[in-house]
Amino acid sequence: MAVPPTGRERPIAAEAFLRALADHGADYFFCNPGTDFPPIVEAFARAKKTNAKVPKPILVPHENLAVAMAHGAYLMNGRPQAVMVHTSAGTANTVNNLINLSRDRVPLILAAGRTPITEKGSFGSRSRPIQWAQEMFDQAGMVRELVKWDYELRQPAQTGDAVARAVEVAMAHPRGPIYLLLPREPLAAPLAEPIGPAKPRPQAAATHPDPKAVAALADWIAAAERPLIIAATLDAEAVPVLGHLAERCAIPVVTHNPRNVCLPSSHAMHFGFEPGTLLADADLVIVLESDVPWIPHLQHPPAGCHVAHIGEDPFFVRYPMRSFPSDLAIQSGVTHALTALAAAVEPRLQMAEARIAARRARLTERMRTRRAQLAKDSTPAERISPEYLSRAIGEVLGEDAVIFNEYPLRPDHCAREKPGTLFALGPAGGLGWGFGAALGAKLAAPEKFIVATLGDGAYMFGNPTVGHWVAGKYELPILAIVFNNSRYAAVRRATMSMFKDGAAGENDSRGLADLDPAPAYDELARAQGAHAERVDKPADLPDALARARDAVVDGRRQALLNVITPY
Numbered sequence: 001m002a003v004p005p006t007g008r009e010r011p012i013a014a015e016a017f018l019r020a021l022a023d024h025g026a027d028y029f030f031c032n033p034g035t036d037f038p039p040i041v042e043a044f045a046r047a048k049k050t051n052a053k054v055p056k057p058i059l060v061p062h063e064n065l066a067v068a069m070a071h072g073a074y075l076m077n078g079r080p081q082a083v084m085v086h087t088s089a090g091t092a093n094t095v096n097n098l099i100n101l102s103r104d105r106v107p108l109i110l111a112a113g114r115t116p117i118t119e120k121g122s123f124g125s126r127s128r129p130i131q132w133a134q135e136m137f138d139q140a141g142m143v144r145e146l147v148k149w150d151y152e153l154r155q156p157a158q159t160g161d162a163v164a165r166a167v168e169v170a171m172a173h174p175r176g177p178i179y180l181l182l183p184r185e186p187l188a189a190p191l192a193e194p195i196g197p198a199k200p201r202p203q204a205a206a207t208h209p210d211p212k213a214v215a216a217l218a219d220w221i222a223a224a225e226r227p228l229i230i231a232a233t234l235d236a237e238a239v240p241v242l243g244h245l246a247e248r249c250a251i252p253v254v255t256h257n258p259r260n261v262c263l264p265s266s267h268a269m270h271f272g273f274e275p276g277t278l279l280a281d282a283d284l285v286i287v288l289e290s291d292v293p294w295i296p297h298l299q300h301p302p303a304g305c306h307v308a309h310i311g312e313d314p315f316f317v318r319y320p321m322r323s324f325p326s327d328l329a330i331q332s333g334v335t336h337a338l339t340a341l342a343a344a345v346e347p348r349l350q351m352a353e354a355r356i357a358a359r360r361a362r363l364t365e366r367m368r369t370r371r372a373q374l375a376k377d378s379t380p381a382e383r384i385s386p387e388y389l390s391r392a393i394g395e396v397l398g399e400d401a402v403i404f405n406e407y408p409l410r411p412d413h414c415a416r417e418k419p420g421t422l423f424a425l426g427p428a429g430g431l432g433w434g435f436g437a438a439l440g441a442k443l444a445a446p447e448k449f450i451v452a453t454l455g456d457g458a459y460m461f462g463n464p465t466v467g468h469w470v471a472g473k474y475e476l477p478i479l480a481i482v483f484n485n486s487r488y489a490a491v492r493r494a495t496m497s498m499f500k501d502g503a504a505g506e507n508d509s510r511g512l513a514d515l516d517p518a519p520a521y522d523e524l525a526r527a528q529g530a531h532a533e534r535v536d537k538p539a540d541l542p543d544a545l546a547r548a549r550d551a552v553v554d555g556r557r558q559a560l561l562n563v564i565t566p567y
Protein backbone atom coordinates (compact mmCIF):
# COMPACT_ATOMS: atom_id res chain seq x y z
CA MET A 1 0.00 0.00 0.00
CA ALA A 2 1.37 3.38 -0.97
CA VAL A 3 1.97 5.82 1.85
CA PRO A 4 0.47 9.29 1.97
CA PRO A 5 2.68 11.72 0.08
CA THR A 6 2.74 14.12 3.02
CA GLY A 7 2.19 14.08 6.72
CA ARG A 8 -0.89 15.15 8.64
CA GLU A 9 0.06 18.79 8.66
CA ARG A 10 -1.30 19.34 5.12
CA PRO A 11 -5.07 19.41 4.66
CA ILE A 12 -6.58 16.92 2.23
CA ALA A 13 -9.17 17.59 -0.46
CA ALA A 14 -11.91 15.83 1.51
CA GLU A 15 -11.56 18.50 4.21
CA ALA A 16 -11.96 21.19 1.56
CA PHE A 17 -15.04 19.36 0.27
CA LEU A 18 -16.78 19.29 3.66
CA ARG A 19 -15.79 22.85 4.47
CA ALA A 20 -17.10 24.12 1.13
CA LEU A 21 -20.41 22.31 1.64
CA ALA A 22 -20.82 23.91 5.07
CA ASP A 23 -19.86 27.34 3.77
CA HIS A 24 -22.50 26.98 1.05
CA GLY A 25 -25.26 26.34 3.56
CA ALA A 26 -25.43 22.54 3.69
CA ASP A 27 -26.07 21.90 7.38
CA TYR A 28 -26.17 18.10 7.11
CA PHE A 29 -24.19 15.41 5.37
CA PHE A 30 -26.59 12.51 4.85
CA CYS A 31 -24.51 9.49 3.92
CA ASN A 32 -24.25 5.77 3.56
CA PRO A 33 -20.53 5.04 3.31
CA GLY A 34 -18.36 2.36 1.75
CA THR A 35 -14.77 1.71 0.79
CA ASP A 36 -14.73 5.01 -1.10
CA PHE A 37 -15.22 6.99 2.12
CA PRO A 38 -11.93 6.80 4.11
CA PRO A 39 -10.84 10.34 3.11
CA ILE A 40 -14.28 11.62 4.20
CA VAL A 41 -14.03 9.77 7.52
CA GLU A 42 -10.54 11.20 8.01
CA ALA A 43 -11.79 14.70 7.17
CA PHE A 44 -14.60 14.50 9.73
CA ALA A 45 -12.16 13.17 12.36
CA ARG A 46 -9.72 16.01 11.68
CA ALA A 47 -12.56 18.55 11.80
CA LYS A 48 -13.52 17.30 15.23
CA LYS A 49 -10.00 17.91 16.46
CA THR A 50 -9.61 21.32 14.88
CA ASN A 51 -13.21 22.54 15.23
CA ALA A 52 -13.33 23.13 11.48
CA LYS A 53 -16.72 24.07 10.08
CA VAL A 54 -18.34 20.97 8.49
CA PRO A 55 -21.92 19.77 7.97
CA LYS A 56 -23.35 17.50 10.65
CA PRO A 57 -22.82 13.88 9.53
CA ILE A 58 -26.01 11.82 9.51
CA LEU A 59 -25.50 8.13 8.83
CA VAL A 60 -28.58 6.73 7.08
CA PRO A 61 -28.36 3.00 6.39
CA HIS A 62 -30.28 3.20 3.13
CA GLU A 63 -29.61 5.66 0.32
CA ASN A 64 -33.23 6.12 -0.73
CA LEU A 65 -34.13 7.22 2.80
CA ALA A 66 -31.10 9.53 2.90
CA VAL A 67 -32.32 11.33 -0.24
CA ALA A 68 -35.85 11.60 1.19
CA MET A 69 -34.41 13.10 4.39
CA ALA A 70 -32.58 15.68 2.31
CA HIS A 71 -35.87 16.61 0.68
CA GLY A 72 -37.62 17.08 4.02
CA ALA A 73 -34.76 19.22 5.34
CA TYR A 74 -34.88 21.39 2.20
CA LEU A 75 -38.61 21.94 2.58
CA MET A 76 -37.94 23.31 6.07
CA ASN A 77 -34.85 25.48 5.52
CA GLY A 78 -34.69 26.16 1.77
CA ARG A 79 -30.94 25.48 1.64
CA PRO A 80 -28.91 23.18 -0.58
CA GLN A 81 -28.67 19.66 0.82
CA ALA A 82 -25.83 17.16 0.66
CA VAL A 83 -26.02 13.39 0.36
CA MET A 84 -23.03 11.13 -0.26
CA VAL A 85 -23.30 7.48 -1.22
CA HIS A 86 -21.09 4.55 -2.12
CA THR A 87 -20.02 4.41 -5.79
CA SER A 88 -22.27 2.89 -8.45
CA ALA A 89 -24.07 0.58 -6.02
CA GLY A 90 -25.11 3.34 -3.60
CA THR A 91 -26.06 5.63 -6.46
CA ALA A 92 -28.40 2.94 -7.80
CA ASN A 93 -30.21 2.94 -4.45
CA THR A 94 -30.84 6.71 -4.65
CA VAL A 95 -32.53 6.70 -8.02
CA ASN A 96 -36.14 6.32 -6.87
CA ASN A 97 -36.13 9.37 -4.63
CA LEU A 98 -33.78 11.18 -6.98
CA ILE A 99 -36.59 11.04 -9.54
CA ASN A 100 -38.92 12.56 -6.94
CA LEU A 101 -36.45 15.32 -6.04
CA SER A 102 -35.65 16.05 -9.65
CA ARG A 103 -39.30 16.57 -10.59
CA ASP A 104 -39.87 18.54 -7.37
CA ARG A 105 -36.89 20.81 -8.14
CA VAL A 106 -34.86 20.16 -5.00
CA PRO A 107 -31.27 21.51 -4.93
CA LEU A 108 -29.55 18.32 -3.84
CA ILE A 109 -25.77 17.89 -4.04
CA LEU A 110 -25.63 14.15 -4.57
CA ALA A 111 -22.01 13.05 -4.21
CA ALA A 112 -20.77 9.53 -4.76
CA GLY A 113 -17.47 7.84 -4.46
CA ARG A 114 -16.06 6.27 -7.52
CA THR A 115 -14.02 3.14 -7.57
CA PRO A 116 -10.33 4.10 -7.20
CA ILE A 117 -8.96 5.01 -10.60
CA THR A 118 -5.55 3.39 -10.06
CA GLU A 119 -5.04 -0.35 -9.62
CA LYS A 120 -1.80 0.19 -7.71
CA GLY A 121 0.83 2.73 -6.85
CA SER A 122 -1.21 5.64 -5.50
CA PHE A 123 -2.35 6.52 -2.03
CA GLY A 124 -5.91 5.22 -2.21
CA SER A 125 -5.37 2.69 -5.05
CA ARG A 126 -7.76 -0.26 -5.24
CA SER A 127 -7.62 -2.50 -2.21
CA ARG A 128 -10.77 -4.64 -2.44
CA PRO A 129 -12.09 -7.03 -5.12
CA ILE A 130 -15.35 -5.06 -5.50
CA GLN A 131 -13.43 -2.09 -6.81
CA TRP A 132 -13.00 -3.73 -10.19
CA ALA A 133 -16.58 -4.87 -10.60
CA GLN A 134 -18.14 -1.65 -9.31
CA GLU A 135 -16.46 0.49 -11.92
CA MET A 136 -18.75 1.63 -14.72
CA PHE A 137 -17.89 3.19 -18.05
CA ASP A 138 -20.19 6.05 -17.20
CA GLN A 139 -21.35 6.00 -13.57
CA ALA A 140 -22.98 9.41 -13.87
CA GLY A 141 -24.92 8.15 -16.89
CA MET A 142 -27.15 6.30 -14.44
CA VAL A 143 -28.51 9.60 -13.13
CA ARG A 144 -27.71 12.09 -15.88
CA GLU A 145 -31.31 12.42 -16.98
CA LEU A 146 -32.31 13.33 -13.42
CA VAL A 147 -29.66 15.91 -12.60
CA LYS A 148 -28.87 19.36 -13.97
CA TRP A 149 -25.10 18.88 -13.96
CA ASP A 150 -22.55 16.18 -13.25
CA TYR A 151 -18.83 16.33 -12.76
CA GLU A 152 -15.94 14.17 -11.62
CA LEU A 153 -13.29 15.65 -9.34
CA ARG A 154 -9.91 15.20 -10.95
CA GLN A 155 -7.74 17.86 -9.35
CA PRO A 156 -7.66 18.13 -5.53
CA ALA A 157 -7.09 21.88 -5.77
CA GLN A 158 -10.37 22.22 -7.65
CA THR A 159 -12.50 20.81 -4.81
CA GLY A 160 -13.80 24.13 -3.50
CA ASP A 161 -14.61 25.38 -6.98
CA ALA A 162 -16.40 22.14 -7.84
CA VAL A 163 -18.67 22.54 -4.79
CA ALA A 164 -19.30 26.22 -5.58
CA ARG A 165 -20.24 25.32 -9.15
CA ALA A 166 -22.45 22.45 -7.97
CA VAL A 167 -24.36 24.67 -5.56
CA GLU A 168 -24.67 27.50 -8.07
CA VAL A 169 -26.22 25.18 -10.66
CA ALA A 170 -28.46 23.33 -8.18
CA MET A 171 -29.85 26.59 -6.73
CA ALA A 172 -30.44 28.30 -10.09
CA HIS A 173 -34.19 28.41 -10.90
CA PRO A 174 -35.75 26.02 -11.60
CA ARG A 175 -33.72 24.25 -8.94
CA GLY A 176 -32.73 20.62 -9.04
CA PRO A 177 -30.23 17.95 -8.06
CA ILE A 178 -26.64 17.70 -9.32
CA TYR A 179 -24.21 14.76 -9.16
CA LEU A 180 -20.58 14.97 -8.10
CA LEU A 181 -18.21 12.02 -8.45
CA LEU A 182 -15.36 11.86 -5.95
CA PRO A 183 -12.64 9.26 -6.60
CA ARG A 184 -10.71 8.59 -3.45
CA GLU A 185 -7.22 9.36 -4.79
CA PRO A 186 -7.88 13.08 -5.40
CA LEU A 187 -10.11 13.20 -2.30
CA ALA A 188 -7.23 11.91 -0.15
CA ALA A 189 -4.59 14.10 -1.79
CA PRO A 190 -2.94 16.88 0.20
CA LEU A 191 -3.57 20.47 -0.76
CA ALA A 192 -0.81 22.96 -1.34
CA GLU A 193 -2.81 25.80 0.17
CA PRO A 194 -4.61 26.00 3.52
CA ILE A 195 -8.41 25.78 3.29
CA GLY A 196 -10.00 29.19 3.55
CA PRO A 197 -13.67 30.09 3.89
CA ALA A 198 -15.69 29.87 0.69
CA LYS A 199 -17.85 32.81 -0.31
CA PRO A 200 -21.06 31.49 -1.85
CA ARG A 201 -21.82 33.02 -5.22
CA PRO A 202 -24.94 35.16 -5.39
CA GLN A 203 -28.14 33.49 -6.52
CA ALA A 204 -30.38 35.18 -9.04
CA ALA A 205 -33.84 36.14 -7.78
CA ALA A 206 -36.92 34.56 -9.33
CA THR A 207 -37.75 36.11 -12.69
CA HIS A 208 -40.49 38.73 -13.17
CA PRO A 209 -43.26 38.23 -15.72
CA ASP A 210 -43.55 39.90 -19.10
CA PRO A 211 -45.89 42.90 -18.55
CA LYS A 212 -47.54 42.42 -21.98
CA ALA A 213 -48.46 38.83 -21.14
CA VAL A 214 -49.77 39.92 -17.73
CA ALA A 215 -51.93 42.60 -19.37
CA ALA A 216 -53.34 40.07 -21.82
CA LEU A 217 -54.23 37.69 -19.02
CA ALA A 218 -55.77 40.53 -16.96
CA ASP A 219 -58.01 41.32 -19.96
CA TRP A 220 -59.08 37.69 -20.14
CA ILE A 221 -59.84 37.59 -16.40
CA ALA A 222 -61.96 40.75 -16.60
CA ALA A 223 -63.92 39.32 -19.53
CA ALA A 224 -64.29 35.74 -18.29
CA GLU A 225 -67.62 34.32 -17.18
CA ARG A 226 -66.36 31.09 -15.67
CA PRO A 227 -62.63 31.35 -14.91
CA LEU A 228 -60.77 28.66 -13.00
CA ILE A 229 -57.32 28.51 -11.40
CA ILE A 230 -55.52 25.18 -11.09
CA ALA A 231 -52.42 25.09 -8.89
CA ALA A 232 -50.06 22.37 -7.66
CA THR A 233 -47.04 23.91 -5.90
CA LEU A 234 -46.80 27.40 -4.45
CA ASP A 235 -44.15 29.11 -2.36
CA ALA A 236 -45.54 30.18 1.00
CA GLU A 237 -45.47 33.87 0.05
CA ALA A 238 -47.56 33.21 -3.06
CA VAL A 239 -50.44 31.75 -1.03
CA PRO A 240 -51.92 35.03 0.31
CA VAL A 241 -51.45 36.66 -3.09
CA LEU A 242 -53.41 33.87 -4.75
CA GLY A 243 -56.00 34.09 -1.96
CA HIS A 244 -56.47 37.79 -2.62
CA LEU A 245 -56.74 37.43 -6.40
CA ALA A 246 -59.17 34.52 -6.19
CA GLU A 247 -61.33 36.32 -3.64
CA ARG A 248 -61.28 39.69 -5.42
CA CYS A 249 -62.25 38.23 -8.79
CA ALA A 250 -64.37 35.32 -7.46
CA ILE A 251 -62.27 32.70 -9.23
CA PRO A 252 -62.54 29.14 -7.92
CA VAL A 253 -59.19 27.44 -7.21
CA VAL A 254 -58.61 23.73 -7.59
CA THR A 255 -55.34 22.25 -6.39
CA HIS A 256 -54.88 19.19 -8.54
CA ASN A 257 -52.26 16.73 -7.32
CA PRO A 258 -50.92 19.44 -4.97
CA ARG A 259 -47.53 19.19 -3.35
CA ASN A 260 -48.17 21.77 -0.67
CA VAL A 261 -50.81 24.15 0.72
CA CYS A 262 -51.77 26.47 -2.14
CA LEU A 263 -54.80 28.00 -0.39
CA PRO A 264 -56.18 27.64 3.16
CA SER A 265 -58.87 24.92 3.35
CA SER A 266 -61.42 27.43 4.66
CA HIS A 267 -60.88 29.92 1.82
CA ALA A 268 -64.15 30.76 0.11
CA MET A 269 -62.63 29.92 -3.29
CA HIS A 270 -60.95 26.61 -2.34
CA PHE A 271 -62.88 24.15 -4.47
CA GLY A 272 -60.95 21.03 -3.64
CA PHE A 273 -58.68 18.80 -5.60
CA GLU A 274 -60.50 17.65 -8.73
CA PRO A 275 -61.16 20.05 -11.62
CA GLY A 276 -64.41 18.20 -12.54
CA THR A 277 -67.26 20.32 -13.86
CA LEU A 278 -65.44 23.57 -13.07
CA LEU A 279 -63.04 22.60 -15.85
CA ALA A 280 -65.70 21.27 -18.18
CA ASP A 281 -67.57 24.63 -17.99
CA ALA A 282 -64.61 27.01 -17.89
CA ASP A 283 -63.96 29.77 -20.39
CA LEU A 284 -60.57 30.62 -18.85
CA VAL A 285 -58.13 28.31 -17.05
CA ILE A 286 -55.04 29.68 -15.34
CA VAL A 287 -52.54 26.94 -14.55
CA LEU A 288 -50.05 27.72 -11.75
CA GLU A 289 -46.93 25.57 -11.36
CA SER A 290 -48.83 22.47 -12.33
CA ASP A 291 -47.34 19.77 -14.54
CA VAL A 292 -50.61 17.88 -14.94
CA PRO A 293 -53.51 20.28 -14.34
CA TRP A 294 -56.04 17.65 -15.37
CA ILE A 295 -56.05 14.17 -16.89
CA PRO A 296 -56.69 14.66 -20.64
CA HIS A 297 -57.83 11.05 -21.06
CA LEU A 298 -60.70 11.77 -18.65
CA GLN A 299 -61.52 15.48 -18.89
CA HIS A 300 -60.66 18.66 -20.73
CA PRO A 301 -61.71 22.31 -20.97
CA PRO A 302 -64.34 23.12 -23.61
CA ALA A 303 -63.42 24.32 -27.07
CA GLY A 304 -62.69 28.05 -27.10
CA CYS A 305 -61.58 28.14 -23.47
CA HIS A 306 -58.43 30.23 -22.97
CA VAL A 307 -55.64 28.41 -21.13
CA ALA A 308 -52.67 30.23 -19.56
CA HIS A 309 -49.70 28.52 -17.92
CA ILE A 310 -47.61 30.32 -15.30
CA GLY A 311 -44.43 29.07 -13.67
CA GLU A 312 -40.66 29.04 -13.56
CA ASP A 313 -40.78 26.56 -16.41
CA PRO A 314 -44.35 26.51 -17.67
CA PHE A 315 -43.30 24.13 -20.47
CA PHE A 316 -41.81 21.43 -18.21
CA VAL A 317 -39.05 21.11 -20.75
CA ARG A 318 -37.60 17.94 -19.22
CA TYR A 319 -40.87 16.01 -19.67
CA PRO A 320 -40.64 13.92 -22.83
CA MET A 321 -44.34 14.27 -23.72
CA ARG A 322 -46.80 16.85 -22.46
CA SER A 323 -49.51 18.34 -24.68
CA PHE A 324 -51.83 20.54 -22.62
CA PRO A 325 -53.53 23.28 -24.61
CA SER A 326 -51.93 26.69 -24.13
CA ASP A 327 -52.88 30.17 -25.35
CA LEU A 328 -50.43 32.02 -23.14
CA ALA A 329 -47.26 31.06 -21.25
CA ILE A 330 -45.80 33.28 -18.53
CA GLN A 331 -42.35 32.24 -17.42
CA SER A 332 -41.92 33.78 -14.00
CA GLY A 333 -41.73 33.20 -10.29
CA VAL A 334 -45.37 32.67 -9.35
CA THR A 335 -45.44 35.23 -6.53
CA HIS A 336 -44.21 37.91 -8.91
CA ALA A 337 -46.67 36.82 -11.59
CA LEU A 338 -49.68 36.81 -9.24
CA THR A 339 -48.72 40.15 -7.70
CA ALA A 340 -48.42 41.73 -11.13
CA LEU A 341 -51.66 40.11 -12.24
CA ALA A 342 -53.58 41.35 -9.19
CA ALA A 343 -52.37 44.90 -9.88
CA ALA A 344 -53.13 44.71 -13.61
CA VAL A 345 -56.59 43.26 -13.17
CA GLU A 346 -57.85 45.78 -10.60
CA PRO A 347 -58.50 48.74 -12.97
CA ARG A 348 -60.16 46.37 -15.43
CA LEU A 349 -62.67 45.07 -12.92
CA GLN A 350 -64.96 48.10 -12.86
CA MET A 351 -66.69 46.86 -15.98
CA ALA A 352 -66.91 43.37 -14.52
CA GLU A 353 -68.23 43.98 -10.99
CA ALA A 354 -71.79 42.82 -11.72
CA ARG A 355 -70.53 39.66 -13.39
CA ILE A 356 -68.18 38.98 -10.48
CA ALA A 357 -70.98 39.46 -7.95
CA ALA A 358 -73.23 37.01 -9.81
CA ARG A 359 -70.41 34.49 -10.03
CA ARG A 360 -69.60 34.90 -6.34
CA ALA A 361 -73.23 34.15 -5.46
CA ARG A 362 -73.18 30.98 -7.61
CA LEU A 363 -69.89 29.87 -6.09
CA THR A 364 -71.05 30.55 -2.54
CA GLU A 365 -73.99 28.24 -3.11
CA ARG A 366 -71.76 25.63 -4.67
CA MET A 367 -69.40 25.87 -1.67
CA ARG A 368 -72.31 25.31 0.73
CA THR A 369 -73.19 22.08 -1.07
CA ARG A 370 -69.55 21.04 -1.18
CA ARG A 371 -69.01 21.56 2.56
CA ALA A 372 -72.21 19.68 3.44
CA GLN A 373 -71.08 16.74 1.31
CA LEU A 374 -67.60 16.73 2.88
CA ALA A 375 -69.10 16.71 6.38
CA LYS A 376 -71.30 13.77 5.40
CA ASP A 377 -68.42 11.82 3.87
CA SER A 378 -66.25 12.13 6.97
CA THR A 379 -68.90 11.19 9.55
CA PRO A 380 -67.66 8.22 11.60
CA ALA A 381 -69.30 4.91 10.68
CA GLU A 382 -68.77 1.31 11.72
CA ARG A 383 -65.15 1.19 10.54
CA ILE A 384 -62.54 3.90 10.34
CA SER A 385 -62.83 5.40 6.87
CA PRO A 386 -59.84 7.24 5.34
CA GLU A 387 -62.06 10.35 5.21
CA TYR A 388 -62.81 10.21 8.95
CA LEU A 389 -59.17 9.41 9.72
CA SER A 390 -58.05 12.42 7.65
CA ARG A 391 -60.52 14.70 9.41
CA ALA A 392 -59.47 13.46 12.85
CA ILE A 393 -55.80 14.00 11.98
CA GLY A 394 -56.51 17.62 11.04
CA GLU A 395 -58.63 18.26 14.13
CA VAL A 396 -56.65 16.43 16.83
CA LEU A 397 -53.12 17.14 15.68
CA GLY A 398 -53.76 20.86 15.28
CA GLU A 399 -53.14 23.50 12.67
CA ASP A 400 -49.39 23.73 13.28
CA ALA A 401 -48.66 20.04 12.70
CA VAL A 402 -46.57 19.66 9.54
CA ILE A 403 -47.83 16.66 7.60
CA PHE A 404 -45.88 14.70 5.01
CA ASN A 405 -48.44 12.73 3.06
CA GLU A 406 -47.40 9.72 1.03
CA TYR A 407 -50.74 9.12 -0.62
CA PRO A 408 -53.54 8.15 1.74
CA LEU A 409 -54.54 11.38 3.51
CA ARG A 410 -57.72 12.78 1.97
CA PRO A 411 -56.81 16.48 1.72
CA ASP A 412 -60.45 17.47 1.27
CA HIS A 413 -61.06 16.30 4.82
CA CYS A 414 -57.89 17.35 6.60
CA ALA A 415 -58.10 21.09 7.26
CA ARG A 416 -54.83 22.89 6.56
CA GLU A 417 -54.96 26.63 7.02
CA LYS A 418 -51.31 27.61 6.98
CA PRO A 419 -48.80 27.38 4.15
CA GLY A 420 -46.05 24.92 5.00
CA THR A 421 -48.24 22.54 7.02
CA LEU A 422 -48.76 19.87 4.33
CA PHE A 423 -46.34 18.39 1.83
CA ALA A 424 -47.15 15.56 -0.53
CA LEU A 425 -45.23 13.00 -2.50
CA GLY A 426 -43.84 14.56 -5.68
CA PRO A 427 -45.38 14.27 -9.11
CA ALA A 428 -43.28 11.27 -10.11
CA GLY A 429 -44.79 9.27 -7.24
CA GLY A 430 -41.79 7.09 -6.36
CA LEU A 431 -42.82 5.36 -3.14
CA GLY A 432 -40.56 5.29 -0.09
CA TRP A 433 -40.47 9.07 0.44
CA GLY A 434 -42.76 10.19 3.26
CA PHE A 435 -41.13 8.63 6.31
CA GLY A 436 -37.66 9.86 5.32
CA ALA A 437 -38.91 13.31 4.32
CA ALA A 438 -40.60 13.68 7.72
CA LEU A 439 -37.39 12.68 9.51
CA GLY A 440 -35.35 15.17 7.49
CA ALA A 441 -37.88 17.89 8.28
CA LYS A 442 -37.65 17.15 11.99
CA LEU A 443 -33.87 17.37 11.80
CA ALA A 444 -34.01 20.80 10.15
CA ALA A 445 -36.96 22.12 12.19
CA PRO A 446 -36.73 20.47 15.62
CA GLU A 447 -39.30 22.84 17.09
CA LYS A 448 -42.05 21.63 14.74
CA PHE A 449 -44.47 18.75 15.26
CA ILE A 450 -43.85 16.54 12.22
CA VAL A 451 -46.27 13.86 11.06
CA ALA A 452 -46.02 11.31 8.25
CA THR A 453 -49.25 9.89 6.82
CA LEU A 454 -48.41 6.73 4.94
CA GLY A 455 -50.21 3.94 3.18
CA ASP A 456 -49.18 0.55 4.54
CA GLY A 457 -47.51 -0.06 1.20
CA ALA A 458 -45.70 3.29 1.30
CA TYR A 459 -44.58 2.58 4.88
CA MET A 460 -42.95 -0.67 3.75
CA PHE A 461 -41.33 1.05 0.75
CA GLY A 462 -39.81 3.60 3.15
CA ASN A 463 -37.37 1.19 4.83
CA PRO A 464 -39.18 1.40 8.18
CA THR A 465 -36.48 -0.39 10.17
CA VAL A 466 -33.96 2.18 8.93
CA GLY A 467 -36.38 5.05 9.53
CA HIS A 468 -37.13 4.07 13.13
CA TRP A 469 -33.42 3.55 13.75
CA VAL A 470 -32.58 7.02 12.41
CA ALA A 471 -35.40 8.51 14.51
CA GLY A 472 -33.94 6.91 17.64
CA LYS A 473 -30.27 7.49 16.89
CA TYR A 474 -30.63 11.20 16.04
CA GLU A 475 -33.49 11.86 18.46
CA LEU A 476 -36.02 12.81 15.82
CA PRO A 477 -39.42 12.26 17.42
CA ILE A 478 -42.02 12.19 14.67
CA LEU A 479 -45.46 10.62 14.41
CA ALA A 480 -46.06 8.07 11.63
CA ILE A 481 -49.68 7.19 10.89
CA VAL A 482 -50.14 4.07 8.79
CA PHE A 483 -53.41 3.90 6.82
CA ASN A 484 -53.59 0.12 6.99
CA ASN A 485 -55.94 -1.31 4.37
CA SER A 486 -53.83 -4.44 3.79
CA ARG A 487 -53.63 -3.71 0.12
CA TYR A 488 -52.27 -1.58 -2.66
CA ALA A 489 -55.55 0.25 -3.31
CA ALA A 490 -53.95 2.32 -6.07
CA VAL A 491 -52.92 -0.79 -7.98
CA ARG A 492 -56.38 -2.31 -7.53
CA ARG A 493 -58.04 0.91 -8.72
CA ALA A 494 -55.84 1.01 -11.82
CA THR A 495 -56.68 -2.61 -12.63
CA MET A 496 -60.39 -1.99 -12.10
CA SER A 497 -60.30 1.08 -14.34
CA MET A 498 -59.13 -1.09 -17.24
CA PHE A 499 -60.28 -4.66 -16.47
CA LYS A 500 -63.32 -4.42 -14.19
CA ASP A 501 -65.14 -6.73 -16.59
CA GLY A 502 -62.10 -8.86 -17.30
CA ALA A 503 -60.74 -11.83 -15.40
CA ALA A 504 -58.79 -9.47 -13.11
CA GLY A 505 -62.06 -7.85 -12.00
CA GLU A 506 -63.25 -11.05 -10.36
CA ASN A 507 -62.33 -11.63 -6.73
CA ASP A 508 -62.55 -7.88 -5.96
CA SER A 509 -59.43 -7.41 -8.08
CA ARG A 510 -57.01 -8.19 -5.26
CA GLY A 511 -54.54 -9.65 -7.75
CA LEU A 512 -51.03 -8.34 -7.11
CA ALA A 513 -52.51 -5.79 -4.70
CA ASP A 514 -53.04 -7.98 -1.65
CA LEU A 515 -50.90 -7.12 1.41
CA ASP A 516 -52.67 -9.60 3.67
CA PRO A 517 -51.61 -10.70 6.23
CA ALA A 518 -50.54 -7.25 7.40
CA PRO A 519 -47.63 -7.27 9.83
CA ALA A 520 -48.26 -5.83 13.30
CA TYR A 521 -46.63 -2.53 12.38
CA ASP A 522 -47.21 -1.17 15.87
CA GLU A 523 -45.34 -4.09 17.49
CA LEU A 524 -42.44 -3.69 15.09
CA ALA A 525 -42.18 0.04 15.83
CA ARG A 526 -42.46 -0.58 19.58
CA ALA A 527 -39.50 -2.94 19.35
CA GLN A 528 -37.53 0.04 18.03
CA GLY A 529 -38.51 2.30 20.90
CA ALA A 530 -41.64 4.00 19.55
CA HIS A 531 -44.86 4.74 21.37
CA ALA A 532 -47.09 2.61 19.15
CA GLU A 533 -50.74 1.61 19.04
CA ARG A 534 -53.11 -0.26 16.79
CA VAL A 535 -56.46 1.47 16.31
CA ASP A 536 -59.49 -0.44 15.03
CA LYS A 537 -62.57 1.49 16.15
CA PRO A 538 -63.67 4.98 15.13
CA ALA A 539 -64.51 5.87 18.73
CA ASP A 540 -60.92 5.11 19.83
CA LEU A 541 -59.27 7.24 17.18
CA PRO A 542 -59.31 10.78 18.69
CA ASP A 543 -57.80 9.64 22.00
CA ALA A 544 -55.20 7.47 20.26
CA LEU A 545 -54.18 10.43 18.11
CA ALA A 546 -53.97 12.65 21.18
CA ARG A 547 -51.82 10.11 23.07
CA ALA A 548 -49.48 9.76 20.09
CA ARG A 549 -49.25 13.56 19.73
CA ASP A 550 -48.42 13.91 23.44
CA ALA A 551 -45.81 11.15 23.25
CA VAL A 552 -44.07 13.02 20.43
CA VAL A 553 -44.50 16.62 21.57
CA ASP A 554 -44.22 16.24 25.34
CA GLY A 555 -42.48 12.89 25.67
CA ARG A 556 -40.08 13.53 22.74
CA ARG A 557 -40.57 9.91 21.64
CA GLN A 558 -41.15 8.72 18.11
CA ALA A 559 -44.63 7.29 17.68
CA LEU A 560 -46.61 5.16 15.25
CA LEU A 561 -50.31 4.55 14.87
CA ASN A 562 -51.34 1.46 12.93
CA VAL A 563 -54.87 2.48 11.92
CA ILE A 564 -57.04 -0.21 10.39
CA THR A 565 -58.96 1.53 7.64
CA PRO A 566 -60.45 -0.66 4.92
CA TYR A 567 -60.65 0.93 1.47
Ligand SMILES: Cc1ncc(C[n+]2csc(CCOP(=O)(O)OP(=O)(O)O)c2C)c(N)n1
Nearest residue numbers: 408429430431455456457458487488489490
Ligand atom coordinates in the same frame (compact mmCIF):
# COMPACT_ATOMS: atom_id res chain seq x y z
C1 LIG B 1 -41.11 2.76 -6.14
C2 LIG B 1 -42.53 2.53 -6.56
N1 LIG B 1 -42.94 1.27 -6.85
C3 LIG B 1 -44.22 1.03 -7.21
C4 LIG B 1 -45.11 2.06 -7.31
C5 LIG B 1 -46.52 1.80 -7.79
N2 LIG B 1 -47.53 2.10 -6.76
C6 LIG B 1 -48.23 3.23 -6.77
S1 LIG B 1 -49.31 3.33 -5.52
C7 LIG B 1 -48.88 1.81 -4.98
C8 LIG B 1 -49.57 1.20 -3.80
C9 LIG B 1 -49.41 1.99 -2.55
O1 LIG B 1 -50.00 1.31 -1.50
P1 LIG B 1 -50.36 1.99 -0.16
O2 LIG B 1 -49.25 2.87 0.28
O3 LIG B 1 -50.77 0.94 0.80
O4 LIG B 1 -51.55 2.98 -0.47
P2 LIG B 1 -52.98 2.60 -1.09
O5 LIG B 1 -52.75 2.47 -2.57
O6 LIG B 1 -53.47 1.35 -0.46
O7 LIG B 1 -53.81 3.81 -0.78
C10 LIG B 1 -47.89 1.24 -5.76
C11 LIG B 1 -47.28 -0.07 -5.49
C12 LIG B 1 -44.64 3.36 -7.03
N3 LIG B 1 -45.41 4.43 -7.12
N4 LIG B 1 -43.36 3.56 -6.63
